[in-house]
Amino acid sequence: MSSVPLAAYLLLALILFCIGLFGALTKRNAVIVLISIELMLNAVNINLVAFAKYSINPGLTGQIFSLFTITVAAAEAAVGLAILIALYRNRQTVNVDEMDMMKR
Amino acid sequence: MTGEMIAFFFLALTAIAGGVLLINLTNVVHMVVALIFTFIAIAGIYITLSAEFVAVVQVLIYSGAITIIMLFGIMLTRHQEKDRRAPRLKVILTGLAIGLFFLIMYGKIKDLDFGQQNAELHIDNTKKIGIELYSHYLIPFELTSVLLLVALIGSIILAKRDDDEKEAKK
């Protein structure tokens, strides 16, 4: 019925996840780090939805779970940004590598 | 080569291109804009996976809300316009680790196939999701609203507290 195999979706999700992970670990701008994390979450969502369709027992559960994930991601983005702004007010920077107060 | 496949390739390429741009661009605003493409492409992927409602939510929340929030965040904070490069050694090490991770995972998923089931997910997709949410997933759904509320209040307090302190100091 569908000509695109499951592995293709999973590969796409893996590539996006790796890109997101690389961005999250190497980018210095905190906003970009947050966005990279959103990208990783998206990759996971692709997996969820893909399995919802192509698993042995297809159903809506995967889609609904991805909805919850999106909600949590939105909340996370909001809180993350709030923290970022609070930090920026105190330290005048959004560079991740300058945020090492715990060590100092 | 069916139309579905063509659509998938197009969307996947767009998504990956957005991701690559995110890594390689130097201007922060450009990065976020590049990512919008990725998010929209992912919404298209959802449609090919017979998840219309999720696709719509994706467009609404990611491409709309989250990206806008991020842009606000960028605008509210001062930046060197160009994001400085990370130290070379760190990039290489991280890339190495992620590359290994990719290879291992790829080796495991490339032949994964559970066979095709005749699932009618695209028929009345939104309605079915609504019924599920309000029956089977009612409690998690309500809890999500609590989570969102907490996030809302928390964000306001976090972003606002410093002003109070400054006023108290004055």
Next chain:
Amino acid sequence: MLQISWLIPLFPLLSFILLLIFRKSRSEGTAWIGVLLTGISLVLSVGIWLAVWQGDEIKTEGTWFHIGERAITMGFEVNPLNALMLVIVSLVSFLVHLYSKGYMHGDERFPVFFAYLGLFSFAMLGLVLSPNLLQLYMFWELVGLGSFLLIGFYYYKPEAKKAAKKAFIMTRIGDVGLFIGMVLLFWQVGSFEYDDIFASVQNGEISSGMLTLTALCIFVGAIGKSGQLPLHTWLPDAMEGPTPVSALIHAATMVAAGVYLVAAMYPLFQASETALTVVAVVGGVTAIFAASIGLMQKDIKRVLAYSTVSQLGYMMLALGASGYVAGIFHLTTHAFFKALLFLAAGSVIHAVHTQNIEEMGGLWKKLRLTGLLFLIGALAISGFPLLSGFFSKDEILASTYADGRYGLFWLAVVAAFMTAFYMFRLFFLVFTGKPRGNQSKVHESPSVMTLPMIVLGVLAVVAGYLNTTWFGTFLSDYLAKGPVELPHGDHHGPGWIPIVATAASLLGIGLAYLIYQKETLSRSWLSRMFPGLSHIIYNKWYVDEGYDATFVKGTKGLSKLGVLFDRYVVDGLVASVTAGVQGLAKAGSRLQNGQVQSYGTAAIFGLVILLLIVALTGGYFS
């Protein structure tokens, strides 16, 4: 009567404990505790001796503990030999206690001195009463401890400290020999008991080579304690202790313990001709060697110390030459006259506050009594006819001759000549001639000091009559009742021996008179005749220097090697370990740079490693 003999050592022990309790006391009345308690010991000892004289003996033992099948016993034994020793020890100890009351007058640690004396007396009496080698060894070490404490009594003087350490270490070398001999005997016989050992020696259960070896090991212990060659150097240095200590420990009792040990183990020695020869040769050589050093010494106590070494050599010579009775006889008489000489020397030192004989002279008029007693002692030790030393020395010479050791016999005669010479050199330099030092405050010692000297003086004169060819051989009859079967019954040499001995001693006295009194011969006459020899003798044959160059330097070199090893190898190892740990810690702390992304990278690395393991091994489920 004999059942209570175990009480004898306990009185000095009690004195030790009591005096330790009162050690802070400033009162010199504390001395009476020691005097009284040793006095009780003396009375008991004499009583027991009289009972033994009647032919009584006792041996009481109880099991102390078991080693496997073998029982180790403890107890006490009284036989003629140790009854005699009991009397000598407790008598000298008592007299020295009394004497010290005067001599130590005004010392800050007065009670402590008496406490140490008590400890020493306890140990010495216990040693004498021991019925087995193990018990003897314990008291042997205790005696060494007492000696150490008393030599180092003036511990604020560096020489005294050094001398105490030296005495302790030198005697320890001998003690190791004794210990080895003891263990060998236990291995061979399975018992520390004298009786068991003698029985198995008699039954020929021990091979002759092993017999010689054990006898020699035990003799090494005796060498250490009795200051024989080559371990004699501690004894002259031990003169840094107070003079009464020298009289008690380093003249009369402790140094005689070596002789006593050989005498007590005599059947073992008798069984090995080699061992007896070694004993005789060591004794004879020590006798003349120490006497030669005594010729040139300037310190009054050192002269006496070398004389002690020499006389102990005589005793060893006698024992080695099968002159058992002669050895014990000389031990007895020597204890009296040497203690007398030391006490008299102490009295002189007490009066003039110097030990250098060059600064004395002309003391005869001022110290009439001391001088007279010193003269008696000197005559006795020189072997002047009819005094005690004459008889005992004659006995030794006779038995040496009878044993067929003619070389050693003439050595002993020469040593006797030297003894007479240096004793009278001492006497003339100290008591006659013109005063050479400041003697304004010289006065006779108090009666508490002269009284013990008088007692010893009397004994020094009459003790010889215990065993004479003329009046009766009481002592040898008495000792014959002991556990030791005496060698040849009658070994009185030819009649000319006493004449030779007397001639030698008179010659020595006469020569000393000519050089130091009449000064018809210059004092440097001898040293000019043999300049090299006299130089060597003056420096005590360079024995100390030799030990210093070999053993001390060797030990120091070894220690330096050890230090280098420790500093570079051990410390290097430790340092490299610490450096390694520190480096690791530094690397670890550098990883902790507080950056979230670094931690994330590390986490990814960990995840990758885990995944690699799972991927390569196929995972848990496959």
